Amino acid sequence: MKVYAMTCGRLRARKNIFIPDADKNLFIETPVPIFIITHPQGNVLFDTGPHTDVFKDAFARWGGLAKAFQPVGNESSGILSQLAKIEIRSGSIRYVINSHLHFDHAGGNEFFTDATFLVSGKELAFAKNPDNEGKGYFQADWNHPLDYQKVDGELDIFGDGKLVIVPMPGHTPGHQILVVRLKEQETIILSGDSVPFKEHYYDFVVSRNNLDNDQVLESVKNLHTLVEAEKAFLIHGHDPDQWEEIKKAPDYYG
Numbered sequence: 001m002k003v004y005a006m007t008c009g010r011l012r013a014r015k016n017i018f019i020p021d022a023d024k025n026l027f028i029e030t031p032v033p034i035f036i037i038t039h040p041q042g043n044v045l046f047d048t049g050p051h052t053d054v055f056k057d058a059f060a061r062w063g064g065l066a067k068a069f070q071p072v073g074n075e076s077s078g079i080l081s082q083l084a085k086i087e088i089r090s091g092s093i094r095y096v097i098n099s100h101l102h103f104d105h106a107g108g109n110e111f112f113t114d115a116t117f118l119v120s121g122k123e124l125a126f127a128k129n130p131d132n133e134g135k136g137y138f139q140a141d142w143n144h145p146l147d148y149q150k151v152d153g154e155l156d157i158f159g160d161g162k163l164v165i166v167p168m169p170g171h172t173p174g175h176q177i178l179v180v181r182l183k184e185q186e187t188i189i190l191s192g193d194s195v196p197f198k199e200h201y202y203d204f205v206v207s208r209n210n211l212d213n214d215q216v217l218e219s220v221k222n223l224h225t226l227v228e229a230e231k232a233f234l235i236h237g238h239d240p241d242q243w244e245e246i247k248k249a250p251d252y253y254g
């Protein structure tokens with residue numbers, strides 16, 4: 001089993017969206033990661049990035065949100081081009097996990113018509129609510145005739161303990177993470193937006209784009225317990241500095 005980490009372009013945003021104390025004039029370019037895990041029983045994709053069209057015209061798809069999050073990339077930044085780099089076809093993805101259904105995590109869902117989607121039932125219900133449309137959620141991202149299987153609580157995908165979905169709500173109501181047990185004492189945790197930067201994990205900094213900050217802090221505590229018990233390598237959802245390190249790790253990352 002291997003884990004490939006890639007980014008679907010980058011998003012240019014004010015740093016203080018993530019780190020409230022940061023200088024308000026400071027902009028960063030955050031990676032928008034997707035992960036492919038090659039389990040012997042099938043390929044698994046964690047998140048699908050933003051839709052490829054946003055690299056041509058972000059306003060057409062995201063409206064005002066495109067001001068706060070400016071895509072940096074081109075037509076080869078989308079999910080299908082990422083998969084092509086490691087010669088994986090979209091039809092060979094058995095399961096897609098969406099950490100949550102925000103614009104930068106579910107934008108490529110429509111390309112995986114043969115996959116089963118493992119998404120929190122709470123997240124689907126929240127995204128369906130018309131009041132939330134345009135507030136990080138876009139029906140155009142996720143509302144396609146896809147095989148959505150609702151996940152509630154933990155889910156050991158193949159029943160062998162190697163890939164386990166764990167709820168980690170707060171950023172959104174149904175946010176979930178993935179524990180990847182590669183080998184004995186070699187665990188990676190894909191944390192999505194539960195701790196987008198190192199500071200959110202180590203310093204309990206709370207970003208400004210969460211739906212429930214108390215729930216975020218509770219989740220970060222639970223994440224500490226999990227990471228420490230597993231001695232896991234934690235991958236943050238949008239940390240530009242960590243991403244530079246991840247790119248150097250030849251064993252796991254393509």
Ligand SMILES: [Zn+2]
Pocket residue numbers: 102104105193237238
């Ligand atoms: Zn995100």
